[in-house]
Amino acid sequence: MFARIFNAFGRPLLRFIQYLGEVVMLAADTFQSLFTHRLRWKLFLNQVVEIGLLSQLVVVITGGFTGAVFSAQTYFQFHKIGMGSATGAVVSVALMRELGPVLTALMVIGRVGASMSAEIGTMKVTEQIDALRALAVYPTDYLVVPRALAMMVSMPLLVAECIAVGIAVGYFVAISLLEINGTYYMANMVRWTRSRDIIMGLSKAFCFGILIVFISCHKGLTAREGAVGVGRATTEAVVNASLAVLISNFFLTMTLNIIYPAGYQ
Amino acid sequence: MIAVHGLEKRLGDQEILRGIELDVAHGETLAIIGRSGGGKSVLLKHLIGLMRPNAGEIWIEGQNIIDMSERQLAAIRQKVGILFQGSALFDSMTVAENIAFPLREAGERDPQVLRKRVSEMLEVMELQGEEEKMPVNLSGGMKKRVGLARSIIRQPSCILYDEPTSGLDPVVSDSINKLIRRLQQRLGVTGIVVTHDMKNAFHVADRIAYLHDGRIYFHGTPAELRSSDDQLIQDFLLGRSERENL
Numbered sequence: 001m002f003a004r005i006f007n008a009f010g011r012p013l014l015r016f017i018q019y020l021g022e023v024v025m026l027a028a029d030t031f032q033s034l035f036t037h038r039l040r041w042k043l044f045l046n047q048v049v050e051i052g053l054l055s056q057l058v059v060v061i062t063g064g065f066t067g068a069v070f071s072a073q074t075y076f077q078f079h080k081i082g083m084g085s086a087t088g089a090v091v092s093v094a095l096m097r098e099l100g101p102v103l104t105a106l107m108v109i110g111r112v113g114a115s116m117s118a119e120i121g122t123m124k125v126t127e128q129i130d131a132l133r134a135l136a137v138y139p140t141d142y143l144v145v146p147r148a149l150a151m152m153v154s155m156p157l158l159v160a161e162c163i164a165v166g167i168a169v170g171y172f173v174a175i176s177l178l179e180i181n182g183t184y185y186m187a188n189m190v191r192w193t194r195s196r197d198i199i200m201g202l203s204k205a206f207c208f209g210i211l212i213v214f215i216s217c218h219k220g221l222t223a224r225e226g227a228v229g230v231g232r233a234t235t236e237a238v239v240n241a242s243l244a245v246l247i248s249n250f251f252l253t254m255t256l257n258i259i260y261p262a263g264y265q
Numbered sequence: 266m267i268a269v270h271g272l273e274k275r276l277g278d279q280e281i282l283r284g285i286e287l288d289v290a291h292g293e294t295l296a297i298i299g300r301s302g303g304g305k306s307v308l309l310k311h312l313i314g315l316m317r318p319n320a321g322e323i324w325i326e327g328q329n330i331i332d333m334s335e336r337q338l339a340a341i342r343q344k345v346g347i348l349f350q351g352s353a354l355f356d357s358m359t360v361a362e363n364i365a366f367p368l369r370e371a372g373e374r375d376p377q378v379l380r381k382r383v384s385e386m387l388e389v390m391e392l393q394g395e396e397e398k399m400p401v402n403l404s405g406g407m408k409k410r411v412g413l414a415r416s417i418i419r420q421p422s423c424i425l426y427d428e429p430t431s432g433l434d435p436v437v438s439d440s441i442n443k444l445i446r447r448l449q450q451r452l453g454v455t456g457i458v459v460t461h462d463m464k465n466a467f468h469v470a471d472r473i474a475y476l477h478d479g480r481i482y483f484h485g486t487p488a489e490l491r492s493s494d495d496q497l498i499q500d501f502l503l504g505r506s507e508r509e510n511l
Contacts, residue, residue, distance in 0.1 A: 122356075123355075126351065126353065126356070127349050127350075127351055127353035128353050128354075128355055128356070130310075130315050130349065130353060131349060131353035131354075131355070133314075133315060133335070133338075133342070134313055134315060134342055134345075134346075134347045134349075134416075135342065135366065135367050135370065135415070135416075136338075136339040136340075136342040136343045136367075136370070137339075137370050138335055138336060138339065
């Protein structure tokens with residue numbers, strides 16, 4: 001009886017705890033390496049280009065259309081109670097506190113997390129990581145540290161860009177298509193948006209970046225069994241990182257709201 | 266130079282190594298022969314700390330590497346080069362970048378020095394003019410030679426070869442054998458060659474160890490191996506399967 005219950009729930013739970021432990025150990029190893037070993041600047045800059053520069057189009061489109069549709073939907077509801085001019089404030093605060101960080105993170109997972117996992121996974125199954133180790137190069141220093149640092153730098157910038165584009169496009173839609181008074185729109189937006197909303201969004205971006213990079217790199221480093229293994233590792237990296245972002249977003253919202261409370265205070 | 270005592274390794278339920286005892290002296294080349302899947306590559310990976318054993322000791326230049334961390338092993342790995350079975354070239358780098366990689370990682374930044382050393386290696390490996398090619402555009406033999414160039418550019422005192430002639434035609438295999446011999450004579454390095462190609466083993470080895478059933482079944486010179494009247498060894502040398510013996 002107990003054996004059956006253990007097999008049904010205990011083993012998956014133990015595997016999950018072991019998985020969490022491995023990701024945390026990788027993160028600890030990376031941070032230790034970051035402060036105690038030399039940084040490979042060229043690899044770091046390559047990763048900034050890969051994560052930051054090459055994600056521009058995706059982030060701009062995500063931010064722009066999210067701002068546009070959110071502006072329109074908010075206006076349709078608020079207009080009924082004569083609060084159409086409050087649309088700007090809602091769009092701005094929502095993009096900064098929730099939509100900007102979460103949607104950017106999900107897009108970065110699809111574009112960058114998957115590629116990280118596939119690239120490192122392929123290196124693993126073709127013995128290239130063993131070759132690194134054999135050449136006295138510690139894989140965490142060479143593969144994970146530049147990616148982690150580039151992600152920590154790039155994610156807040158990408159989220160800031162997504163928010164800015166979202167607000168700008170939302171403003172354009174509100175003024176030109178929904179015929180909201182631009183002065184009231186701007187006045188309400190500036191009145192209800194606080195610097196703490198920006199800080200909250202950027203803090204979330206930083207945390208999501210850390211989750212994405214370590215989950216993706218860990219999946220790559222533990223890939224097995226050839227092409228099938230790399231495919232599986234990539235899929236699992238995308239799914240796990242997406243879930244981690246969505247779940248941690250709730251806890252980050254609740255925690256950060258204590259430090260940076262929402263609303264006009 | 267290298268000593269192995271009581272080395273045991275299990276992978277899942279399977280016992281791969283069951284108490285390996287081995288000694289390799291400075292400047293000597295040992296060939297480890299045995300059937301495919303017999304644990305030769307597993308043994309070789311233990312010698313450079315790429316795999317951890319379940320029991321036993323591995324001594325390299327007077328240091329037991331078993332309890333060393335990955336970072337502590339770096340010092341040992343600078344003295345020991347390895348040629349992987351599949352060459353394990355970095356597929357995002359050119360031939361020249363692959364060969365220069367160990368020097369760059371060791372802190373060498375002068376482009377002139379790097380170019381000179383890479384060019385020397387290309388000459389030794391007879392790969393002049395191939396430096397800008399990507400690994401995907403190289404033949405199996407060329408990949409092996411690039412892999413070998415990468416492992417010896419830092420002038421290690423020992424080189425481990427994992428199936429250096431597998432998958433190569435007889436002519437390319439012969440050129441690899443001659444290359445290994447030339448490196449031994451030129452650099453005076455200790456070598457361990459894992460192979461099931463007997464021509465390769467007899468060509469390069471000072472001594473030969475036959476790995477069977479997870480243990481060193483025979484250890485001696487090539488001449489002693491050839492003259493052995495042990496049925497198992499004769500079957501292996503002549504390529505006779507057990508089925509035929511029945």
